[in-house]
Amino acid sequence: MEKTLTREEVEKVAVLARLKLSDTELDRFTAQLGKVLEYVAILNEVNTDDVEPMAHAVEMKNVFRDDVPTPSLSREQALANAPKTDGKFFLVPQILEEV
Numbered sequence: 001m002e003k004t005l006t007r008e009e010v011e012k013v014a015v016l017a018r019l020k021l022s023d024t025e026l027d028r029f030t031a032q033l034g035k036v037l038e039y040v041a042i043l044n045e046v047n048t049d050d051v052e053p054m055a056h057a058v059e060m061k062n063v064f065r066d067d068v069p070t071p072s073l074s075r076e077q078a079l080a081n082a083p084k085t086d087g088k089f090f091l092v093p094q095i096l097e098e099v
Contacts, residue, residue: 005034 010030014021021029075088084091 005030005037 007026007030010033011026079085082090
């Protein structure tokens, strides 16, 4: 079942996404999204019966390395350019209210 995407449908999706589109943008996106849906329809015709479901197209493998301590800044060096500190920690404005 092939269905053409209408300008009104694109406009409705834009409203739901809180996007304000000009008439030119609506026309352009209607054409572009229509092409995307045509391609998806082609993909839907592919027989995937013998294909294992997967999360990634290529096998993913974690690459780990040993934790090796390396030289780092001293506390004084780290706090040297901070606008506010208490001598041990950075002081930043509170952004969350206490509950």
